[in-house]
Amino acid sequence: MVHFIDNDRIRYEAFCRYNYFPNQKSAFSEIPPSISSRQFTPEVCEEVASLETPRSRKRHGYDLVEYRSTRFNNVPRILSIPHPKPQSELTKHICDNWDKISHIEENENSMVKPELHADRRILVMNYEDPATKRLRNHTSSFANFFRVNSDISNCFNSIYSHSLPWAIVGLTAAKENRNQQEWFNKLDTLQRNTKRQETQGIPIGPATSNIFVELVLNSVDQSLREGGYRFHRYIDDYTCFCHTNENAEGFIRDLSSELSKYRLSLNLSKTKVTPLPHPADDSWVLELHSYLPNRYAQPEGLEEKLSANEVVSYLGKALLLNQTTPDGSVLKYAIHLIIDHVHASSKSEVMLAVLELAFHYPVLIPYVQRLTDEDFTLHFYNAADAIEKIAFENLKKRRSDGVAWPLHILKCAELAPSQKLAEAIVASSDSLAITLLSDFEIDRTSIVNFSKEVAKADNYSKDNYWLLLYQMYIRDELKNPYEDQVFPTIQKHEVNFIPNDTISQSEQICSELETEAVAEMFKGLDLHFPTADE
Numbered sequence: 001m002v003h004f005i006d007n008d009r010i011r012y013e014a015f016c017r018y019n020y021f022p023n024q025k026s027a028f029s030e031i032p033p034s035i036s037s038r039q040f041t042p043e044v045c046e047e048v049a050s051l052e053t054p055r056s057r058k059r060h061g062y063d064l065v066e067y068r069s070t071r072f073n074n075v076p077r078i079l080s081i082p083h084p085k086p087q088s089e090l091t092k093h094i095c096d097n098w099d100k101i102s103h104i105e106e107n108e109n110s111m112v113k114p115e116l117h118a119d120r121r122i123l124v125m126n127y128e129d130p131a132t133k134r135l136r137n138h139t140s141s142f143a144n145f146f147r148v149n150s151d152i153s154n155c156f157n158s159i160y161s162h163s164l165p166w167a168i169v170g171l172t173a174a175k176e177n178r179n180q181q182e183w184f185n186k187l188d189t190l191q192r193n194t195k196r197q198e199t200q201g202i203p204i205g206p207a208t209s210n211i212f213v214e215l216v217l218n219s220v221d222q223s224l225r226e227g228g229y230r231f232h233r234y235i236d237d238y239t240c241f242c243h244t245n246e247n248a249e250g251f252i253r254d255l256s257s258e259l260s261k262y263r264l265s266l267n268l269s270k271t272k273v274t275p276l277p278h279p280a281d282d283s284w285v286l287e288l289h290s291y292l293p294n295r296y297a298q299p300e301g302l303e304e305k306l307s308a309n310e311v312v313s314y315l316g317k318a319l320l321l322n323q324t325t326p327d328g329s330v331l332k333y334a335i336h337l338i339i340d341h342v343h344a345s346s347k348s349e350v351m352l353a354v355l356e357l358a359f360h361y362p363v364l365i366p367y368v369q370r371l372t373d374e375d376f377t378l379h380f381y382n383a384a385d386a387i388e389k390i391a392f393e394n395l396k397k398r399r400s401d402g403v404a405w406p407l408h409i410l411k412c413a414e415l416a417p418s419q420k421l422a423e424a425i426v427a428s429s430d431s432l433a434i435t436l437l438s439d440f441e442i443d444r445t446s447i448v449n450f451s452k453e454v455a456k457a458d459n460y461s462k463d464n465y466w467l468l469l470y471q472m473y474i475r476d477e478l479k480n481p482y483e484d485q486v487f488p489t490i491q492k493h494e495v496n497f498i499p500n501d502t503i504s505q506s507e508q509i510c511s512e513l514e515t516e517a518v519a520e521m522f523k524g525l526d527l528h529f530p531t532a533d534e
Contacts, residue, residue: 006517007116011098012042013510014122015091019207022067022079026126027336028366030069030079030205031401032408034436035467039495040084041506042095047489048088054484056459061197062086063463065431067205068400070362072329076399080203081432082194083463085486090190090208097183101168104214109221111234113214114207123207125235137280140230140241146248147278148231148240150255150271152264155236156209157201161188163262164212167219171261196460210235220258227254241276248273284325288334291317296341305343312353314338319357331357335367347371355386362394362402369409384410388421395428403433407440416440426450435468438475439498448477455481467497 020037022030062083068076082090094101107113114122141147152158165174165184178185191212195203202209217233224231229251231240238255242248252273256266279286293310297303318334335354342350351371358364368383387406394402403425410417417425417440425433426446438447451472454465462469462481472478473487474496480487494504503511 008095008098009042009513010116010120011122012045012091012095014116014120015095015207016040016042016045017510018119018121019123020087020091021081022069022205023121024123024125024205024207024210026124028370031067031432032366032404032436034408034411034439034498035404035432036499037497039493039497039499039504039506040490041493041510043509044490044493044495044506045088045091047493048084048486049092051085051485051489053085057085057193057484059197060459061193061195063196063460064194064203065464065467066400067404067432068398070394070399070401072332072361072363074361074363077204079205080195081467082203082206083466083486084490085484086190086193087206087208090187090194093183093186093190094208094211097187100183101211101215104211104218107214107218107221109225109231109233110214110218111232112210114211121207123210134280136232140232141276141280144230144241144243145276146242146245147274147276148238148242148248148251148272149274150238150252151267152236152259153267155213155264156204158264159200159202159212159216160263161192161199161202163216164188164191167216167262216262216264220255220262223258224251224254227251229254245273282328284321284328284330285333287321288318288330288337292337296338303341306338306341306346307343308346308349308353311338311342311346311350315353315357329363331361332363335364339367339370342371351383352386355383355390359386359390359393362390362399362405365390365402365405365409369412384413384415388418391417391421392424395424395430398428398430400430400432403428403430404436407433407436411436411439416442419443422446431465431468434465435471436498438468438471444477448472451478455479471497 017038017040020040021035024030062085064083065081067079067081069079070076104110105114112123112125116122117124164187165178165182168174168184168187169177174184191202191208192199195201202212213235217236221231221233227250229240229242231238231251233239240248240251240255242251252266252271259265291314293306293314295304295306295310315331315334315338318331322328322330335357351368354364354368354371358368368387387409391403391406394406407417407425417437419442422437422440422442423446425437428434429450434447434450438444438451451465451468454462455469455478459482469478469481470487470490473480474491493506495506496502496504
């Protein structure tokens, strides 16, 4: 937690700089870290929000960049990066009215609620360390005989935007004030503006969307608490502990009833009642732990790093388990467990094993980078051909992350994609992959031509590529494709969404504000720092 700056400022920065683009996982972000909104500061957000909105946009809203993120079962999940104009208006409105919605920070049943983290994010999908999770489950299950597990069917895509005011002030008050310019109605309007004015579904990725989910489910949680249920919730995933089977069935019935008030429904295929006692972890998790080498995670000072043979053998067992456990994220969890315990001399061999698995399961590609250290480039020169093959395979299957992450890895290794791969990426029309490709110093003809064609299209089509168009615009390879001044305003603040190590004017302002806050905090104190001689 950062304490020396005003919390309102930290929160504003979190929404703009750290949780605007999909970046909520605890281990690594959903999109490659080469692409970042860290230079999109509150000052930029304020100025963009204040710009006049063209008349056509007021009626039809904006579209967004889509990114197909592959899950453990190779089924894609569509993540989104909203256009900066509607996102700025929405972010500013949320921050300006935080005092009216801050109660969601105190929801004792929500395990992933908004809070200010040390890395400056406000939303982190941290599902607790195993010891904490086990302790909480043991405490909650004690003296109970049944556990209920359930989640919401297609939660983010099912959120009805008009239900936001219902959750905030109640259905009656919301309907009585639906034609007035109340702040909660504007919240609904601004949210719809980020996604073509659609009332059904909200973008998955920005923390602003998680705030809306928390607002709706906070009301559901409150009703369940009043019903005497003992439960916790991870985003849209409920776990309840009950004394009787009737109690368990009642929880399912009441949860379904409360959700229906907001036009949400239970995922029946994932709703089950389990008699207790029962392990808190799934059977495949317990089996994976039993496969771990005996020398794994010994006490500090006694731990020996694992050899390539030990790690590859463990991954082989995990692969066999994965084939019989289709609903479990087996391989991903296995690599997560073991990747930081690999001996330095074994990293090259283990990396090749992970690359082989990643060819078939693109969700594993980000772990490749975790196997690198100071000889980063050497590892990747050996693996560059494999990286390209993974990208080609994922282009065939239209997986955004399976192309974007290989490009990020090549970029970090200071390698460029082959011309054949570059042309295939442009031909795929994948928005984020082409955006990442645009940062390489390669033959840019096809990228420039593609961008110019997009710039001639309708507004929605341009919005699907706004990130690419902006990056081409700041490289002076494209004129402003929009009729408004959003791009010139962002550029004025030196914002680059593929920032490398550069520090922009907007970031410098953030640093100066932080320095001033620290100086003010210590003002008047007689501080003495000893010199080397002392």
